[in-house]
Amino acid sequence: MKNYKKLFPIFKNNPTLHYLDSAATSLKPQVVLDKMMDYYQNYSANIHRGLYPISEKATTEYEQVRNKVAKFIGAKFEGEIIFTGGTTASINMVARSWGENNLVKGDEIVVTVAEHHSNFVPWQQLAKRKSLKLRVTSYELEITKNTKLLAINHVSNVLGTVNNIKEIIKKAREINPNICVVVDGAQAVAHMPVNVTDLDCDFYAFSGHKMYGPTGVGVLYAKANRQLEMKPDNFGGGMIKEVTTETSTWAEGPEKFEAGTPPIGEVIGLGAAVDFINEIGMKNIMAHEKELTDYLIESILKYGRIKILGLGISDNRLGVVSMYSDDKQMGTSHDFSDILGRKFNVAVRAGHHCAMPLHTKFGVETGTTRASIGIYNDKNDIDELIKGLIYAKDIFNCIEEGDKKFYG
Ligand SMILES: Cc1ncc(COP(=O)(O)O)c(C=O)c1O
Structure with a gap:
């Protein structure tokens, strides 16, 4: 799998960033920044x-x-x-x-x-x-x-x-x-x-x-x-x-x-x-993102405690995956994304993603945790997400048992 991270300067200053929030906004490659700087400077x-x-x-x-x-x-x-x-x-x-x-x-x-x-x-x-x-x-x-x-x-x-x-x-x-x-x-x-x-x-x-x-x-x-x-x-x-x-x-x-x-x-x-x-070419982008989307969905389903809203692996979907749990012991989407961000440097989005009527229709009024893929992602980003989800689940179980010191 090709590594596109080097084209994005944000990873130089933040090499452990696992950015899985491209549906909110994508990161910017150096060539875009250079072109804009050229206009502003020259x-x-x-x-x-x-x-x-x-x-x-x-x-x-x-x-x-x-x-x-x-x-x-x-x-x-x-x-x-x-x-x-x-x-x-x-x-x-x-x-x-x-x-x-x-x-x-x-x-x-x-x-x-x-x-x-x-x-x-x-x-x-x-x-x-x-x-x-x-x-x-x-x-x-x-x-x-x-x-x-x-x-x-x-x-x-x-x-x-x-x-x-x-x-x-x-x-x-x-x-x-x-x-x-x-x-x-x-x-x-x-x-x-x-x-x-x-x-x-x-x-x-x-x-x-x-x-x-x-x-x-x-x-x-x-x-x-x-x-x-x-x-x-x-x-x-x-x-x-x-x-x-x-x-x-x-x-x-x-x-x-x-x-x-x-x-x-x-x-x-x-x-x-x-x-x-x-x-890069749209064909290459699609192949790269499809491989990662399939891997993301497989990894979530293997983990088991979390469900995916909408389609699983399919040719009819792109790399935007919203997750939720029916288990009341699991935290909210905001808890998940907070822990993923602070402890694992994994960036995902929590809440309704500006689509409240859809969440209401699915009966997940408290929202979902959304991971979304861009060209800079690799399998390691997804492995870190899953590690974070497992860790978060352990925390929520401990909180349930009164072991509050685990949190944070
Ligand atoms: C499907 C869809 N439509 C519209 C928007 C709004 O885009 P913007 O905030 O750039 O105007 C978004 C942003 O998340 C989106 O995902």
């Missing part, structure tokens, strides 16, 4: 405005990333790529710029119960504002002629399940050819190939920081015809064509939705993250 001018060399260089670098991202996700052309602050900002933009202007009282929105709050709450709030019907589905999507919008994740950030988006969209369009489909790709883009044209979705949202890029930047793919149906909701410099004291007109294309100074250094860093993924 040409940190504003874009689209200056007629001097470093501003022109910044504009060129920024716009090249639009082209790079378009190719990376198979968009037909770069004008379909809008830079945002992240997945959450992208989905809120669809709700406000498209939903607010194209849905009317009585229209139905369908979301799945497995959505991250970022792909749930914006629809819930839009439905309240506009008196729309919001239907939350568990198994069958049950699209009707009245379903005007479907919001669904490509990969669940709790279960790791990969949804067959192409098939879902095809079936939905047989019922309502004009249905607008919004895909939350936050957990997909760094771990599997994505082609938005092939999926035939209307919108596709993702974050830079979950794909080895910086925080503060994300992408909204908006299919050309849908983009024409959007109205800007964020006003200011850069997004206008002409402004008079009475009225304003808007720029064409994605700039219309990028008011103000965008996160220039972060967009440039995102471009380096795309290069990083392309250089």
Whole structure:
């Protein structure tokens, strides 16, 4: 198994770190940091405005990333790529710029119960504002002629399940050819190939920081015809064509939705993250992560006292694994993650992972402990996780017996 840790400087200062929280955010490779530092040190001018060399260089670098991202996700052309602050900002933009202007009282929105709050709450709030019907589905999507919008994740950030988006969209369009489909790709883009044209979705949202890029930047793919149906909701410099004291007109294309100074250094860093993924190759990433995911699931099942929410080993899932225990003597997910972090330097996530309705549906209201995999992980990270789980179980049993000194 190839060792990718050396590409990530964080391990130089923290060599015993076992980072299993890539679903929350990924670590950053040196090449991304170098590219951003180059911008900040050598040409940190504003874009689209200056007629001097470093501003022109910044504009060129920024716009090249639009082209790079378009190719990376198979968009037909770069004008379909809008830079945002992240997945959450992208989905809120669809709700406000498209939903607010194209849905009317009585229209139905369908979301799945497995959505991250970022792909749930914006629809819930839009439905309240506009008196729309919001239907939350568990198994069958049950699209009707009245379903005007479907919001669904490509990969669940709790279960790791990969949804067959192409098939879902095809079936939905047989019922309502004009249905607008919004895909939350936050957990997909760094771990599997994505082609938005092939999926035939209307919108596709993702974050830079979950794909080895910086925080503060994300992408909204908006299919050309849908983009024409959007109205800007964020006003200011850069997004206008002409402004008079009475009225304003808007720029064409994605700039219309990028008011103000965008996160220039972060967009440039995102471009380096795309290069990083392309250089390793999606096939290699998938093979590496599949081997580790299978090993992680096997190790958990061998240990035995802990259950996995959703799918076990399967081709239909990625490396996001949420665990829980029915045993009341075992601690909570927060206890587990606290002990794993402090005693073993294993980083996992505890709680609801911003998906409370899903945890409620599974009857695990207190939350789960989530381990998630990135390209830098190896089998040793997983062995340490299992060691930590066994240690934690011993502690909880001792606490139960009154032997409190064991804790800590
Ligand atoms: C499936 C999914 N959607 C949306 C988000 C929100 O992403 P961000 O916080 O980068 O906006 C996340 C982050 O955890 C996620 O996993």
